[in-house]
Amino acid sequence: DAKTTQPTSMDCAEGRAANLPCNHSTISGNEYVYWYRQIHSQGPQYIIHGLKNNETNEMASLIITEDRKSSTLILPHATLRDTAVYYCIVRVANYRSGQGNLIFGKGTKLSVKP
Amino acid sequence: NAGVTQTPKFQVLKTGQSMTLQCAQDMNHEYMSWYRQDPGMGLRLIHYSVGAGITDQGEVPNGYNVSRSTTEDFPLRLLSAAPSQTSVYFCASSSPGRNEQFFGPGTRLTVL
Numbered sequence: 433d434a435k436t437t438q439p440t441s442m443d444c445a446e447g448r449a450a451n452l453p454c455n456h457s458t459i460s461g462n463e464y465v466y467w468y469r470q471i472h473s474q475g476p477q478y479i480i481h482g483l484k485n486n487e488t489n490e491m492a493s494l495i496i497t498e499d500r501k502s503s504t505l506i507l508p509h510a511t512l513r514d515t516a517v518y519y520c521i522v523r524v525a526n527y528r529s530g531q532g533n534l535i536f537g538k539g540t541k542l543s544v545k546p
Numbered sequence: 547n548a549g550v551t552q553t554p555k556f557q558v559l560k561t562g563q564s565m566t567l568q569c570a571q572d573m574n575h576e577y578m579s580w581y582r583q584d585p586g587m588g589l590r591l592i593h594y595s596v597g598a599g600i601t602d603q604g605e606v607p608n609g610y611n612v613s614r615s616t617t618e619d620f621p622l623r624l625l626s627a628a629p630s631q632t633s634v635y636f637c638a639s640s641s642p643g644r645n646e647q648f649f650g651p652g653t654r655l656t657v658l
Contacts, residue, residue: 464645466645473634473652474649474651474652475550475636475638475649475650475651475652476589476636476638476647476649477649478645478646478647478648481645481646519588525645526642532577533579533591533594533604534579534589534591534638534647535591535605536581536588536589536590537588538586538587538588539588
């Protein structure tokens with residue numbers, strides 16, 4: 433089972449920041465928080481990941497609480513093309529073992545509206 | 547690089563037929579995996595491989611077989627298709643030095 437809890441759906445106005453929350457209260461010390469998104473019926477796309485520090489890249493920012501039990505993905509200026517299902521996943525960063533597999537939940541369907 | 551490629555894009559089978567979904571990557575990734583996605587659901591892991599000659603089961607392996615004879619290819623075999631296997635199948639790959647997995651475009655399978 434997925435180790436995360438996300439809202440089923442969210443709306444965001446175009447040009448505004450989209451803040452997507454994720455709860456992962458049982459996260460282990462060696463597990464990272466990963467975010468992927470799936471646009472329409474395409475294959476999922478990696479967005480960002482972090483361990484305990486806040487992270488930022490060209491796509492988004494990731495804010496992880498100090499106790500690491502929750503996080504927020506921030507899309508600073510959402511566009512219509514950001515409409516997608518967003519998945520929050522916790523995993524160890526080791527593909528050499530089964531622990532590194534991505535286990536997907538149902539994610540949050542983000543709708544960006546004009 | 548072509549990335550992760552999957553063939554065919556669409557397939558219709560009759561119950562009991564067998565077929566192989568092809569997945570290939572040209573990034574020299576050791577790790578490859580297969581997922582299925584049913585309507586309105588997240589992806590579920592079927593099988594994965596951490597290198598040539600090594601495969602293991604995921605969450606929903608029943609009804610599917612895999613093998614990994616080369617680094618590049620990771621085919622998924624349905625031995626006797628059932629309507630419950632109607633789904634979209636995604637293949638993905640990665641390497642130990644990378645954090646992201648790269649997903650293919652998917653194969654849409656319908657079993658009648």
